[in-house]
Amino acid sequence: MHIDIDEISKTFAATTALHPVSLSIPSGAMVALLGPSGSGKTTLLRIIAGLEQPSAGRILLDGVDATGTPVQHRHAGFVFQSYALFRHMTVFENIAYGLRARPRRTRPGNAEIARRVERLLELIQLPQIAARYPSQLSGGQRQRVALARALATEPRMLLLDEPFGALDAQVRRELRAGLREIHDATGLTTVFVTHDQDEALGLADRVAVMSMGRIEQVGAPSDIRDRPANAFVRGFVEAHIPVGAG
Amino acid sequence: MSETARTYEVVSEAPLFRTGVTLSVLALTVILLLAPLAVVFAEALREGLGAAITALGDRDAWSAIRLTVLVAAVAVPLNACLGLAAAWAIAKFDFRGKAVLISLIDLPFSVSPVVAGLALVLLYGSHGWLGVWLQAHDIKIVFAFPGLLLATLFITFPFVARELIPVMTEQGRAEEEAALTLGASGWHMFRTVTLPNIRWALLYGVLLCNARAMGEFGAVAVISGKIRGQTTTMPIMIEMLYNEYLTVAAFSMAALLAALALLTLALKSLLEWRHADLLAATRRH
Numbered sequence: 001m002h003i004d005i006d007e008i009s010k011t012f013a014a015t016t017a018l019h020p021v022s023l024s025i026p027s028g029a030m031v032a033l034l035g036p037s038g039s040g041k042t043t044l045l046r047i048i049a050g051l052e053q054p055s056a057g058r059i060l061l062d063g064v065d066a067t068g069t070p071v072q073h074r075h076a077g078f079v080f081q082s083y084a085l086f087r088h089m090t091v092f093e094n095i096a097y098g099l100r101a102r103p104r105r106t107r108p109g110n111a112e113i114a115r116r117v118e119r120l121l122e123l124i125q126l127p128q129i130a131a132r133y134p135s136q137l138s139g140g141q142r143q144r145v146a147l148a149r150a151l152a153t154e155p156r157m158l159l160l161d162e163p164f165g166a167l168d169a170q171v172r173r174e175l176r177a178g179l180r181e182i183h184d185a186t187g188l189t190t191v192f193v194t195h196d197q198d199e200a201l202g203l204a205d206r207v208a209v210m211s212m213g214r215i216e217q218v219g220a221p222s223d224i225r226d227r228p229a230n231a232f233v234r235g236f237v238e239a240h241i242p243v244g245a246g
Numbered sequence: 247m248s249e250t251a252r253t254y255e256v257v258s259e260a261p262l263f264r265t266g267v268t269l270s271v272l273a274l275t276v277i278l279l280l281a282p283l284a285v286v287f288a289e290a291l292r293e294g295l296g297a298a299i300t301a302l303g304d305r306d307a308w309s310a311i312r313l314t315v316l317v318a319a320v321a322v323p324l325n326a327c328l329g330l331a332a333a334w335a336i337a338k339f340d341f342r343g344k345a346v347l348i349s350l351i352d353l354p355f356s357v358s359p360v361v362a363g364l365a366l367v368l369l370y371g372s373h374g375w376l377g378v379w380l381q382a383h384d385i386k387i388v389f390a391f392p393g394l395l396l397a398t399l400f401i402t403f404p405f406v407a408r409e410l411i412p413v414m415t416e417q418g419r420a421e422e423e424a425a426l427t428l429g430a431s432g433w434h435m436f437r438t439v440t441l442p443n444i445r446w447a448l449l450y451g452v453l454l455c456n457a458r459a460m461g462e463f464g465a466v467a468v469i470s471g472k473i474r475g476q477t478t479t480m481p482i483m484i485e486m487l488y489n490e491y492l493t494v495a496a497f498s499m500a501a502l503l504a505a506l507a508l509l510t511l512a513l514k515s516l517l518e519w520r521h522a523d524l525l526a527a528t529r530r531h
């Protein structure tokens with residue numbers, strides 16, 4: 001799905017989180033919102049999902065104005081920074097949640113739900129953990145379950161907030177490759193937020209570098225690396241030169 | 247799983263010290279909590295179980311029991327809903343006047359119940375601010391069931407909210423937001439995510455609220471007017487009987503009141519025991 005962010009701004013009580021920003025995300029792309037904390041990247045992601053209302057501006061999904069569309073009807077798969085798995089439900093019930101939440105006439109039957117959950121567990125390569133609770137999983141497993149839960153409702157786009165933030169380097173590398181595979185297999189328009197430029201430049205097709213509520217530069221990773229638009233982008237990208245492990 | 251395997255050998259205090267502390271706590275519990283309870287039951291049964299039951303079968307006693315249960319049956323669900331709403335607003339949203347609301351919730355804890363009762367009399371009584379209007383419309387609040395209910399609602403308001411606020415604050419909004427992004431309606435989210443996450447805190451708050459609703463004396467005594475057989479609840483009846491030297495009757499009713507409280511505690515323990523697996527699995531790591 002094609003996402004158009006049109007002059008969106010957001011102010012909280014006294015602070016401006018986003019100055020009017022515009023960004024076009026082509027259908028099927030994988031885009032990174034890259035920036036330091038406080039740059040407004042998470043706010044922008046939440047506005048795309050419908051979890052936050054912009055103070056001004058419009059958001060268009062496939063050319064249709066969706067600014068007023070409630071979060072439930074945006075069909076955005078969202079992976080939260082701390083995963084936000086339902087702690088009182090098993091992995092199975094977590095993944096099935098979005099299907100069970102549907103109104104009766106569009107809700108799949110129990111057998112169909114079980115089949116889909118099983119397929120998603122295979123997709124994230126954790127077929128054995130359906131009966132466990134989130135507290136019994138490792139960080140990497142939780143992240144993958146959160147991804148499966150977001151994919152279960154067959155969303156129109158996939159939004160991830162610092163999806164690898166809380167994981168160690170080894171797991172992070174595996175999961176990055178996993179996310180890229182899932183993206184390439186499903187063709188889902190994917191937007192993820194990160195403060196790690198290796199992650200952004202290594203994983204995304206396009207990167208939007210953000211600072212202080214503004215988008216400083218949008219481009220392919222090679223553009224950002226080789227032709228930084230201004231001093232901030234150059235400084236931010238150079239400040240984290242990969243040191244092998246990343 | 248690692249919860250149960252946790253060991254404490256790193257803790258450095260001497261075994262003798264630990265035993266000492268444990269024994270002192272046990273002794274204090276027996277002296278301060280168990281002994282008075284035991285006395286109540288012993289006094290109630292001094293003239294045998296028959297005498298105790300006869301005393302409770304008295305028409306006025308029976309009316310007090312009914313009234314107490316009725317007040318609790320109305321006040322507790324009301325305060326559970328109000329407390330839940332207040333806790334949700336405070337824990338999940340930022341708004342102007344939030345600090346004031348938090349202080350207001352604590353007001354019933356800091357104000358003496360007698361003062362609360364007097365305040366209600368001054369507000370709704372025949373010479374009170376709203377008294378004339380209420381009388382003109384033939385609405386009776388003071389010295390009647392609505393007054394008892396209002397006093398009980400005031401006194402027990404903080405229990406549910408106070409239990410829920412820390413739990414809900416700690417849990418944040420992430421799980422609820424996740425439910426919304428997965429297409430759940432607000433009500434579905436509340437039923438399947440919010441409520442299950444707070445059910446133990448809610449249950450505990452409701453039980454405390456209920457114990458206090460049935461046991462409240464000060465505020466209720468002021469507003470009830472102590473009309474025997476009409477506006478006397480169990481605690482007021484106990485005081486009246488005791489002042490009339492009807493010891494067995496007073497202690498029988500006290501024992502019944504204590505038994506009701508113990509019953510709610512037993513209920514809570516039973517629920518915790520039956521759902522122990524789920525509790526352990528969903529507890530924070």
